Amino acid sequence: AIASTLTTTDELRNRARVALTACGVGALDGPVQARSPITGEALFGVPGADADAVRTAIANAKTAFETWRTVPAPVRGALVKRLGELLTEHKADLAELVTIEAGKIPSEALGEVQEMIDICDFAVGLSRQLDGRTMPSERPGHRLMETWHPLGVVGVISAFNFPVAVWSWNTAIALVCGDTVVWKPSELTSLTALASAALLDRAARECGAPEHLNAVVVTDAETAQVLVDSPDVALVSATGSERMGAAVAPRVAARFGRALLELGGNNAAVVAPSADLELAARGIVFSAAGTAGQRCTTMRRLIVHEDVADALVERLTGIYASLRIGDPYADDTLVGPLINEAGVEAMQRALAQAVEDGGEVLVGGARREGLYVEPAIVRMPAQTKIVQTETFAPILYVLTYRELDEAVALHNDVPQGLSSSIFTTDQREAERFLVASDCGIVNVNIGTSGAEIGGAFGGEKTTGGGRESGSDAWRAYMRRATNTINYSDELPLAQGVTFT
Numbered sequence: 001a002i003a004s005t006l007t008t009t010d011e012l013r014n015r016a017r018v019a020l021t022a023c024g025v026g027a028l029d030g031p032v033q034a035r036s037p038i039t040g041e042a043l044f045g046v047p048g049a050d051a052d053a054v055r056t057a058i059a060n061a062k063t064a065f066e067t068w069r070t071v072p073a074p075v076r077g078a079l080v081k082r083l084g085e086l087l088t089e090h091k092a093d094l095a096e097l098v099t100i101e102a103g104k105i106p107s108e109a110l111g112e113v114q115e116m117i118d119i120c121d122f123a124v125g126l127s128r129q130l131d132g133r134t135m136p137s138e139r140p141g142h143r144l145m146e147t148w149h150p151l152g153v154v155g156v157i158s159a160f161n162f163p164v165a166v167w168s169w170n171t172a173i174a175l176v177c178g179d180t181v182v183w184k185p186s187e188l189t190s191l192t193a194l195a196s197a198a199l200l201d202r203a204a205r206e207c208g209a210p211e212h213l214n215a216v217v218v219t220d221a222e223t224a225q226v227l228v229d230s231p232d233v234a235l236v237s238a239t240g241s242e243r244m245g246a247a248v249a250p251r252v253a254a255r256f257g258r259a260l261l262e263l264g265g266n267n268a269a270v271v272a273p274s275a276d277l278e279l280a281a282r283g284i285v286f287s288a289a290g291t292a293g294q295r296c297t298t299m300r301r302l303i304v305h306e307d308v309a310d311a312l313v314e315r316l317t318g319i320y321a322s323l324r325i326g327d328p329y330a331d332d333t334l335v336g337p338l339i340n341e342a343g344v345e346a347m348q349r350a351l352a353q354a355v356e357d358g359g360e361v362l363v364g365g366a367r368r369e370g371l372y373v374e375p376a377i378v379r380m381p382a383q384t385k386i387v388q389t390e391t392f393a394p395i396l397y398v399l400t401y402r403e404l405d406e407a408v409a410l411h412n413d414v415p416q417g418l419s420s421s422i423f424t425t426d427q428r429e430a431e432r433f434l435v436a437s438d439c440g441i442v443n444v445n446i447g448t449s450g451a452e453i454g455g456a457f458g459g460e461k462t463t464g465g466g467r468e469s470g471s472d473a474w475r476a477y478m479r480r481a482t483n484t485i486n487y488s489d490e491l492p493l494a495q496g497v498t499f500t
């Protein structure tokens with residue numbers, strides 16, 4: 001029933017072409033196949049970058065850095081301001097491409113582009129606030145301060161599930177910090193990458209900024225090693241699976257480069273007996289089933305107090321049974337497709353393993369036509385290995401607890417440490433959880449997903465420890481110098497050392 005109502009691949013191709021043209025991308029042809037999970041079919045070929053092309057992109061970015069670093073930060077901000085305006089103008093075009101390539105429903109695709117606009121606003125303000133401290137010197141007639149300087153070329157590796165927002169978090173901040181960017185997007189979302197880059201190129205031309213501030217290299221993981229290993233890439237900001245991070249981080253460390261890692265999450269909510277269950281159910285469903293379970297912050301585990309477990313689970317299974325699954329372009333769809341066949345198979349395998357571990361599938365889990373699946377809720381007798389693993393699909397495992405300490409222990413007993421929440425109306429409990437959760441994001445009475453750009457975003461443990469986006473995440477994109485200035489005519493040494 002679903003397949004007959006799907007937008008056809010021809011129509012997706014036409015829509016993509018219109019959006020690409022509007023963003024300034026010319027005719028495309030090449031060996032990399034752009035696809036849409038909506039129909040699971042190929043759209044058209046895109047040019048790829050081989051190792052030499054990646055080397056050239058790095059060399060050009062390095063040259064551009066030498067000029068860009070000397071441009072005053074607020075002037076650099078003017079470029080990002082123009083980028084934000086162009087993103088606003090082309091919000092619908094980019095969102096269209098996000099829907100076509102990543103399968104997001106239009107509201108979420110528009111939200112992702114809004115996030116790009118928001119980070120541009122933030123970065124523009126930041127361009128006048130890249131501030132260092134001044135500390136009192138122990139020596140008379142001396143001043144001690146720190147200053148922040150542009151770092152160099154930033155290599156951005158991004159995942160399919162936030163095909164444009166992650167690039168913009170990195171790039172808007174990197175640009176105001178005086179850095180240049182070489183971007184390796186996911187092979188699964190090359191069209192959104194080309195469109196975003198074309199808008200930045202246009203902004204740069206209009207602002208008279210140097211060429212090659214940002215390059216897109218559409219390439220596979222193997223060719224991306226050129227970016228990972230290059231001593232000319234000062235920072236590798238990599239977003240993706242824990243497996244990717246485990247491969248990339250040691251290579252960057254081996255050459256004493258900097259790595260900023262945004263890896264997998266296995267996010268949980270604790271639901272306490274005092275929770276507003278209606279509000280909790282809404283927050284849980286958005287976080288667990290939204291984006292078809294393909295956010296790094298997707299809620300994958302529910303740790304619910306025994307006294308409210310049945311009532312909450314009943315509510316959730318009722319909502320899940322009525323979730324509208326299908327073509328993201330169809331009115332009212334809330335759950336679009338998974339990204340590809342491998343994603344669907346991973347979900348089926350995880351469900352089979354959970355059942356083998358004694359889990360009971362309470363709702364969903366079936367595969368429908370194409371790449372569409374029913375979000376699942378599975379009650380587990382214990383937090384087995386499969387529950388401790390991030391499966392990038394909409395599976396919510398339910399565990400129960402009696403004492404908050406037990407819930408916290410279960411919560412923290414996974415390798416990942418990205419996002420967490422507690423639903424409670426008991427302030428003491430909320431405060432205890434804020435301290436006890438080992439994640440980079442800890443929420444109260446909202447779900448685990450849907451962060452704003454104003455805060456620093458990222459997580460601990462195998463999530464990689466990186467922070468991006470707001471707050472002081474910009475510091476990762478700059479280098480710090482400590483300066484001691486002597487304005488006296490004496491030369492006192494620190495710590496009272498004498499040397500005469």
Ligand code: NAD
Nearest residue numbers: 158159160185186221224240241244247262263264265296
């Ligand atoms: P993935 O790891 O398969 O790919 C991510 C990117 O890394 C792609 O561009 C890919 O080509 C590249 N890559 C993979 N192996 C590489 C290697 N050895 N060297 C260099 N590049 C390599 O992930 P995905 O399926 O695209 O995205 C889903 C994953 O990303 C999930 O685990 C999700 O949690 C994670 N993610 C994390 C965040 C975060 O901010 N923490 C945000 C979005 C997605």
